[in-house]
Every structure is written in structure tokens, then in C-alpha cells.
Amino acid sequence: MAKSGNFTQAEMAKELNVSQSTISRELKRGRTRQMSTKRTYYDRYLADAGARVYRENRQFSRAKDFHKYSENFLEELPKAIVSAKQKPREHSVDTFVHM
Template sequence: MINSTTTGCRFKHFTPEMRGRLEQMYQEGTYSQVQMAEILGVSQSAVSRVVKRGRVRQKDYNSKYYTTYIAEVGSRVYQENRANCRVKSIYRYSQHFFSELEKALLTPTKGRIFSVDTFVHSYRRNNPLELVSCTKTVYQYIDQQLLKVRNIDLPMKTRLRLRKQQSPPWI
């Protein structure tokens, strides 16, 4: 299209060359963040985030402090953040907790005293040093069938009815 004003998405990670060029432009001090973004071909907010991530406070020879951007620091902080952003798996939590949960919830209905919520809280209280998932995560694991417990084993969950979508009264 000739008259199209939209541009394609340019979502990409900063390469070491881009970080080095950004550090050079930041050190010169003559470029604004908008100009840096145009030169690098990324959005201004991306440049802002990268600069914020790599900004450090240093001391000059007159013992005065100043802030500057260092590409290696920004890259290191970025890699640390990426390492911590993974989805937590079921194996991260205490396996003893899940075996006890299955044992408590799969007992016959008459002798059962725990719901998922009460079991999680009582187990946390009795075993403070173990890593235990929250109630919402346990329900997600049950829905994903990662545990032996199924939705049919939870008496309240099978009784809940999905609510119908209602249109607003003004329509």
C-alpha cells in the first residue's frame, strides 16, 4: 500500500553492538533518547529501559559522583533478569507436600477433613521450612492433571456452576 502509515513491529532484543553504540551516544551527551532510538531502529521506551538498566553511579578523580551508562552492566542485569523469569515447575516445590495432598484429598468423602485450601494452610503452618505452592497453583495443577487428584474428587468444584454471560441492562 502506498498510503499506509503503519510500520511493522520491531520488537527485538538489544545486541552487544547496539548496546555499545548506545553507550557511545550516551557518553557523547549530544543525543536525546528519541534520536538514539531512531538511529538504533527501536522505540524510545526501549532505549529508556536499557539506559535505566545499565546506569551506574561512578566517582571521578575529584571525588564527585556522576551517573553514566555502561553497556556491560546493562547486559549483565538483563541476563540476570532473564534467568529469573522462567515459569516455576511442579518439581520446584516439595514433593512430600504433593504426596500428602493426594493422600488427604483421595480419602473417602466421609473421612475427609481437608479441602485444598485448608490443607495448604495447615501444611504450611506445620512445615515452615518446606517450599509449598499456593492454593491457586495447586488448583491449576489439578486442572492440568499433573496430580492424581481430579476435579471430580473435589466436592465443591463439581457443584459450582458457570455463570451465564449477561448483557448490560442498557442494551
């Protein structure tokens, strides 16, 4: 669809049953700069490039600052989040996290 140039992003999204922003992000990820034989540059969408960029981005996406929570915190959190029937909760989850 992108190669043909006959579709807008909205039309591609409707046809593929996805959000328009999904199409926009994919086109941005897959956009590469090519050089013609006349040594002029042009942008082109390549699905392989988009897939590679996606995999690289996912490889480095991790939960931030997980290491700063101690083992004690992770053991005590389930005990602090007990249903109200068993015993009333003393702190909200947010308060417990910031203690």
C-alpha cells in the first residue's frame, strides 16, 4: 500500500483494521534513505528495516528502576495488600511504595 502511493495512512489503517498511529509508527520505523544511480537521495519504506528496528527497540525495553526495590520490599508487598475482609489495610499501595 505504501509503495503504490494510492492510499493515505487513514485508508491503510481502515483496510488493515488497526489504528492510524500504528501505520504512522510503522512507516516511520521502516523509512530508509536510498541513493539513486544519479547520486540523489530519496526515502523509501522497507518492511525488513521496520521489523529490524522494532526488534531492536523491544530488546532494550525493560521495566525502569526495578533494581532499586529490595528483596524485603517484594516480600512485604503481598502481605500489605490483603483484602479488607481479612484485615483492614493500613496503607494505600502508593503510600507503601514510597515508605
